[in-house]
Amino acid sequence: MQDNLTAERPTFVTHLECGMTGERLPADRLANLSAAGKPLLVRYDLDGIRKAVSRDDLAARAPDLWRYRELLPVRACENIVSLGETMTPLIELPRLKKALGGGDIIVKDEGRLPTGSFKARGLVMAVSMAKELGVRKMAMATNGNAGAALAAYCSRAGIESVVFCPADTPEVNVREIQLQGARVYRVNGLINDCGKIVVDGRESAGWFETNTLKEPYRIEGKKTMGLELAEQLGWDVPDVILYPTGGGTGLIGMWKAFAELEALGWIGPKRPRMVAVQASGCAPIVKAYEAGVEHADLWKGAHTVAAGIRVPVAIGDFLILRAVRESNGFAVAVDDELIEAGQQEVAREEGLLLCPEGAATYAAYKQELASGRISKDERVVLFNCGSGLKYPMPPADSALDKDGAINYAAL
Numbered sequence: 001m002q003d004n005l006t007a008e009r010p011t012f013v014t015h016l017e018c019g020m021t022g023e024r025l026p027a028d029r030l031a032n033l034s035a036a037g038k039p040l041l042v043r044y045d046l047d048g049i050r051k052a053v054s055r056d057d058l059a060a061r062a063p064d065l066w067r068y069r070e071l072l073p074v075r076a077c078e079n080i081v082s083l084g085e086t087m088t089p090l091i092e093l094p095r096l097k098k099a100l101g102g103g104d105i106i107v108k109d110e111g112r113l114p115t116g117s118f119k120a121r122g123l124v125m126a127v128s129m130a131k132e133l134g135v136r137k138m139a140m141a142t143n144g145n146a147g148a149a150l151a152a153y154c155s156r157a158g159i160e161s162v163v164f165c166p167a168d169t170p171e172v173n174v175r176e177i178q179l180q181g182a183r184v185y186r187v188n189g190l191i192n193d194c195g196k197i198v199v200d201g202r203e204s205a206g207w208f209e210t211n212t213l214k215e216p217y218r219i220e221g222k223k224t225m226g227l228e229l230a231e232q233l234g235w236d237v238p239d240v241i242l243y244p245t246g247g248g249t250g251l252i253g254m255w256k257a258f259a260e261l262e263a264l265g266w267i268g269p270k271r272p273r274m275v276a277v278q279a280s281g282c283a284p285i286v287k288a289y290e291a292g293v294e295h296a297d298l299w300k301g302a303h304t305v306a307a308g309i310r311v312p313v314a315i316g317d318f319l320i321l322r323a324v325r326e327s328n329g330f331a332v333a334v335d336d337e338l339i340e341a342g343q344q345e346v347a348r349e350e351g352l353l354l355c356p357e358g359a360a361t362y363a364a365y366k367q368e369l370a371s372g373r374i375s376k377d378e379r380v381v382l383f384n385c386g387s388g389l390k391y392p393m394p395p396a397d398s399a400l401d402k403d404g405a406i407n408y409a410a411l
């Protein structure tokens with residue numbers, strides 16, 4: 001098995017491109033947004049990649065996200081900051097499939113990644129590139145998981161990290177961020193308020209802004225979800241992908257992955273229908289989708305148990321909405337009660353503990369299978385983006401007195 005962390009391989013990044021206007025920026029220097037204030041996308045010499053590597057070559061490489069090195073931005077191995085970004089398993093839910101009477105339900109379980117969430121994919125790439133480009137200090141706003149991944153990879157890379165999160169971020173996340181070496185501050189606001197602090201402090205604090213989609217490389221890391229999924233399905237794609245959408249990095253990244261894979265001739269023209277799943281208490285993308293517009297308005301009073309998707313405004317809204325519409329997918333909101341019920345159902349029936357955001361995709365699947373927007377013969381992939389162990393769980397109160405009489409038959 002070839003070790004992806006030490007095998008020097010040719011790289012193919014040509015330039016950065018504004019996701020809105022197409023404006024080109026040079027690669028290999030630090031960048032945040034385009035002149036139009038929109039996210040930048042990394043572009044590659046795909047012809048060069050096609051000649052340099054075939055999809056069959058991958059079989060000889062270790063099963064981590066660095067096996068896609070030719071499709072990733074890091075130039076030199078020495079800048080790879082790894083904590084073991086393993087390929088994540090596809091887990092079928094056969095009993096629920098039978099109970100619901102629909103097609104195959106496959107969960108891509110991202111909770112197995114370092115720091116317990118798929119934020120590791122984006123941040124391992126952003127921090128590796130920051131190291132390559134000489135950054136000494138990084139700052140971000142987070143609902144929890146991204147901050148934990150930033151802290152971990154920055155500590156690993158010897159880069160300072162400063163993190164701002166809403167005051168009511170799950171306690172385990174805040175402590176994890178601090179334990180992993182970042183300076184973390186609880187802010188009396190939402191993630192967009194935290195993001196503003198990062199932007200406002202850029203000059204005086206001298207940090208590099210790592211907020212969602214404010215630098216080009218987190219998308220490239222999240223793109224590996226699409227590469228990996230296609231490879232695991234034998235270079236095919238599912239009929240539908242349900243993705244819990246906050247900033248939308250993963251949905252945008254996977255959509256980019258499929259385009260690149262088709263250009264390489266590694267998959268055909270079929271695309272999954274991309275479904276953006278949000279919580280009813282914070283659904284700006286759903287509102288914009290239903291209104292038929294390209295940009296979403298700020299969602300006021302955002303609240304949901306699924307903290308990772310409590311994102312009232314997404315700078316990549318137009319990219320999310322484009323992928324959803326071009327793929328003939330849709331955006332849909334689910335209620336918190338259904339998220340919680342879905343989490344319990346999958347845990348009890350299938351033994352798989354989802355995080356609330358992952359449970360939201362299951363709840364959305366159930367809802368839309370019933371409504372007919374997802375048909376009974378469609379094979380769906382749900383993204384469980386983090387370990388369910390990182391979240392509060394329902395209480396378990398049954399106790400037993402070892403000194404009393406135990407009614408064994410009743411246990």
Ligand SMILES: *Cc1c(COP(=O)(O)O)cnc(C)c1O
Pocket residue numbers: 117119145146212244245246247248249250251308309355357358385386
């Ligand atoms: C960040 C996060 C999301 C949302 O991911 P985006 O790609 O930013 O939309 C969903 N679930 C969890 C657990 C997260 O941490």
